[in-house]
Amino acid sequence: MDLNTLRKMRNTDFGKIAQEFANISTPGTSKSYQDDRIWKLEADKAGNASATIRFLPKTEGDELPWVKVFSHAFQGPTGKWYIENSLSTIGQDDPLGQLNSTLWNSGSDANKEIARKQKRKLHFYVNILVISDPKHPENEGQVRLFKFGKKIFDKIMDKAQPTFEDEKPVNVFDYWEGADFKLRQRKVEGYPNYDQSVFLEPAAIAEDDETILKIANAQHKLAEFTDPKNFKSYDELKKKLEMVLSTGGVTSKSASDMMEEEVSSYSPPVAKSKASPEPKVSRAATIDEDDDSLAYFQSIADAD
Numbered sequence: 001m002d003l004n005t006l007r008k009m010r011n012t013d014f015g016k017i018a019q020e021f022a023n024i025s026t027p028g029t030s031k032s033y034q035d036d037r038i039w040k041l042e043a044d045k046a047g048n049a050s051a052t053i054r055f056l057p058k059t060e061g062d063e064l065p066w067v068k069v070f071s072h073a074f075q076g077p078t079g080k081w082y083i084e085n086s087l088s089t090i091g092q093d094d095p096l097g098q099l100n101s102t103l104w105n106s107g108s109d110a111n112k113e114i115a116r117k118q119k120r121k122l123h124f125y126v127n128i129l130v131i132s133d134p135k136h137p138e139n140e141g142q143v144r145l146f147k148f149g150k151k152i153f154d155k156i157m158d159k160a161q162p163t164f165e166d167e168k169p170v171n172v173f174d175y176w177e178g179a180d181f182k183l184r185q186r187k188v189e190g191y192p193n194y195d196q197s198v199f200l201e202p203a204a205i206a207e208d209d210e211t212i213l214k215i216a217n218a219q220h221k222l223a224e225f226t227d228p229k230n231f232k233s234y235d236e237l238k239k240k241l242e243m244v245l246s247t248g249g250v251t252s253k254s255a256s257d258m259m260e261e262e263v264s265s266y267s268p269p270v271a272k273s274k275a276s277p278e279p280k281v282s283r284a285a286t287i288d289e290d291d292d293s294l295a296y297f298q299s300i301a302d303a304d
Contacts, residue, residue: 096118127143175205180203
């Protein structure tokens with residue numbers, strides 16, 4: 001990639017980004033949580049942490065500077081964990097998504113509560129430049145992947161589509177006119193909270209074109225996170241779901257029976273791969289997830 005290509009991509013990129021912002025209102029496959037390419041913010045004993053990062057533009061071959069991935073994470077009545085990416089990420093029917101629809105439409109409040117606990121969560125993956133990492137200064141200057149939830153993405157959207165007329169829209173993914181992001185984490189009611197994170201004033205990511213080009217060439221392709229070959233097949237997910245739910249009852253029918261009735265006629269695509277983990281379930285729909293807890297839950301799920 002050369003600088004002329006970067007500048008051409010820049011001229012057309014923000015329009016597509018802005019359009020995608022408009023399409024996202026609420027609410028996934030990925031590398032595993034052990035992927036060394038993924039940068040993580042490390043908190044102190046009190047649960048506080050701070051770092052500065054820069055969101056990077058899309059790479060050649062990627063449609064946007066980010067990809068979004070849906071996943072599920074919950075513990076079934078068997079004591080086993082279901083921590084899997086959802087086929088809905090790639091526009092396919094997902095057995096747990098179908099089960100949750102059945103539970104929700106059953107008219108039972110108990111079933112609705114189960115569906116809430118099992119519902120899908122949303123994550124985004126982007127390329128970043130680590131500007132400052134006090135806990136791990138060896139990461140500074142590196143291009144890494146960053147996984148985060150909707151709350152941080154909302155802050156990106158707020159810069160692209162500001163609330164007030166006197167605020168200028170900022171494409172934070174731009175090399176020249178983007179903005180560094182001060183990522184601040186606090187522990188609120190036992191969970192990581194990023195409300196105090198802020199964007200700094202827009203500025204070029206580097207003083208010279210040579211450095212910008214070096215950063216661009218170090219970025220990772222994001223398309224792998226939504227490549228169908230990296231997802232478990234429908235049948236694999238259905239089998240895992242039945243194993244997790246096999247001893248539990250939901251009203252007059254077990255959840256596994258309801259799932260079987262709902263999806264028995266489906267003919268799944270052929271696709272195999274180990275799906276990535278998801279965060280802990282409690283209040284995961286309203287907070288950004290704790291990757292340390294995720295690693296623990298994944299180890300439990302893998303041992304089942």
